[in-house]
Amino acid sequence: MTPLKIGACMMSHEVSDHRDWLFDADRDIELQDFGSYQALTHELDDRVAAAKAALSGHHGRVGIHGPYEGLDMDNKDPELRPLITARFLKALEAADRVGARQMVLHSPYKRWYQWNLFNKPDYAATVLGRVHDIMKPVVEQAEALGVTLVIENILDVDPATRRDMVDSFGSDAIALSIDTGHAHLARRMSGAAPVDYFVRDAGDQLKHVHIQDLDGHADRHWAPGEGEIHWVEVFRALADCQSAPHLVLELRRKTDIPKGFAHLQGLGLAI
Template sequence: MTPLKIGACLKASEIADHRAWLFDAARDIEIQDFMSFAALSTEFDDRISAVKSALAGHTGRIGIHGPFEGLDIDNKDAELQPLITARLLKALEAADRIGARQMVLHSPYTLWFQNNVFSWKGYAETKLQRIHDTLAPVVKAAEDAGQTLVIENIQDVRPETRRAMVDSFNSSAIALSIDTGHAQLARRMSGAPPVEDFVRDAGDQLAHVHLQDVDGHADRHWAPGEGEIEWTAVFRALSECQSAPHLVLELRDKADIPKGYRTLSDLGLVI
């Protein structure tokens, strides 16, 4: 199994603390400065400038985490859908201006959906149509800009459901993201497959991975090794993926990035 290079999720103000590790090896960076309303409105230009300054000299791949709070891409309100689309388009503009080629968005699929999918005629199809109504202009904008939207599992129970949603757009500008902690929580709380199986289901559609550990109870965003995830199995599956996904530590305490990296490095999984 070939060790894989990993990076980290950070705000612009946090990059300097990890600059040598990130920049010397041209590691993946996911910028997390563009998730709020303020960041995409009154603070927009200032945040763009701060991120570009912090990234000066970096030669690795860059992505951003898109906004998500209150912005369900499956929103049922026809008046709100265009507002969500506009917010996502603004975030995509931010990504383009800082040189990012990926934007993470949250999946709308849940255990409720999986358990009720056959309870109402056309339930799955109606939900998918709402997703297209909201997201299609964003996918088109990503295509035009040479960017990729990556759809992250949040409460997803069946990875193939989210994969089918991505497939339905028939576009290279939308792909899959996996959050290892979210997948492990779904395994414990909802009987989802192991994290490794999320990776294997995604296959070469996998473009992005959040690496974080959990205890199976809550979304801890701990450093790898502090929770219960089977990291060797996860990286065995990742090493067989031909799409070279962005691999980034998404930790609540950014001071734990070196510790999480060392744990995976000591296992021979990363460089």
């Protein structure tokens, strides 16, 4: 199995702490500066300038994490849905301005959806219709900008549900993201499949992976090796993926990036 090159997620002001490791190998970087209301309104210009300065000299792939708090793609209120669309569009503007070609957004599918799938007539189609109402203009703008939206599993139980949602847009501008910790947490909480199954289900729709470990109790964002995830099997699945997804450590403590990388490197999985 060929080791895979991995990068990391961080705020712009943290890039300098890991600059040699990131820049010398042109590693993937995901900037997490653009998730809040403040970041996408009155702080936008300053944050864009800071991000561009931090990335100066970097020749690897760049993405951003888009906004998510209170911004459910399956919002039932028709007056609120245009506000969510507008926030996602503003984040796309930020991505384009800093040179990012990927933006992470959160999946709307939860255990409640899975358990109630056949409880109401046309439930799946109704939810998907609301998602399209919010996301159709965002996908169209992503196409125009050359940015790929990657939809991250959060509380998803069946990975095929999110994959089908992505496929329903019929666009290369929307694809799949997997958070390894969220997948394992869903396994413990909801009986979901193991992490490597999420990867294999995504196949060549997979464009992005958040790499984090946990204990199955909470969303820890620990360094690989500190939790329960079977990393060898996850990377076997990733090695079979032909879509070259961005692979980024998403750790709560950025000081643990070297330790997490060293663990995966020691297993012969990462370079």
